[in-house]
Amino acid sequence: MTRVKVCGITSVNDAVLSAEAGADALGFIFAPVSRRLVSPAVARQAGLSVGPGPARVGVFMNQALDEVLRTAEAARVSAVQVHGPVSSLYVQAISGYYPVLRVLRPADLAAEADVWTDVPGVTLMLDAPEPGGGIPLDWAALKAAFPSGAWLAGGLGPANVAEAIRHLRPAGVDAVSRLEAQAGVKDPAAVQAFIRAAKTA
Numbered sequence: 001m002t003r004v005k006v007c008g009i010t011s012v013n014d015a016v017l018s019a020e021a022g023a024d025a026l027g028f029i030f031a032p033v034s035r036r037l038v039s040p041a042v043a044r045q046a047g048l049s050v051g052p053g054p055a056r057v058g059v060f061m062n063q064a065l066d067e068v069l070r071t072a073e074a075a076r077v078s079a080v081q082v083h084g085p086v087s088s089l090y091v092q093a094i095s096g097y098y099p100v101l102r103v104l105r106p107a108d109l110a111a112e113a114d115v116w117t118d119v120p121g122v123t124l125m126l127d128a129p130e131p132g133g134g135i136p137l138d139w140a141a142l143k144a145a146f147p148s149g150a151w152l153a154g155g156l157g158p159a160n161v162a163e164a165i166r167h168l169r170p171a172g173v174d175a176v177s178r179l180e181a182q183a184g185v186k187d188p189a190a191v192q193a194f195i196r197a198a199k200t201a
């Protein structure tokens with residue numbers, strides 16, 4: 001069954017409603033550019049409020065390695081998601097501490113996808129060039145190059161996630177924009193419908 005990550009959690013309430021709806025992973029964004037920025041303290045509290053079931057993923061973009069590791073430790077996340085044009089050594093260093101979701105854009109696939117094939121602890125995620133921007137990828141065009149075992153993000157929501165899964169059969173799906181009532185605040189009905197649609201696709 002496709003795993004589901006609900007990203008951009010900024011409160012205990014949204015963590016609990018996402019976990020109760022069946023989310024396999026909750027994303028906490030620590031990239032300062034994000035409108036869904038959350039503090040490590042709130043992320044830690046939200047993670048504690050849902051127990052050990054869902055993975056707690058700290059999301060970072062172009063941040064120094066020591067900042068990533070310190071923040072991940074303070075927030076008590078169980079995995080780290082890495083966006084941006086960082087080196088493979090940087091990703092490998094993080095994977096020594098946490099399972100890593102390495103995010104690539106379709107344009108990066110040719111150069112970087114093979115680097116991570118069969119590397120323990122590193123899983124690929126395909127996302128749109130603007131993270132959190134709500135723009136879907138061209139699933140049909142991606143089909144031939146989509147890496148086995150990779151996750152899919154980019155403009156997914158209740159209305160289109162089943163179609164995306166049918167095209168690419170990702171290991172997991174991830175979304176934020178289309179699950180919100182406003183930036184950083186979840187729409188409970190959208191979260192529930194998204195998870196139901198992904199799990200039954």
Ligand SMILES: O=C(O)c1ccccc1NCC(=O)[C@H](O)[C@H](O)COP(=O)(O)O
Binds near residue numbers: 007036127128133
């Ligand atoms: O969502 C953000 O604001 C964000 C900012 C900076 C780095 C990452 C960010 N989000 C990461 C995610 O995992 C999103 O869920 C993913 O990009 C999909 O977003 P959307 O297209 O809005 O569903």
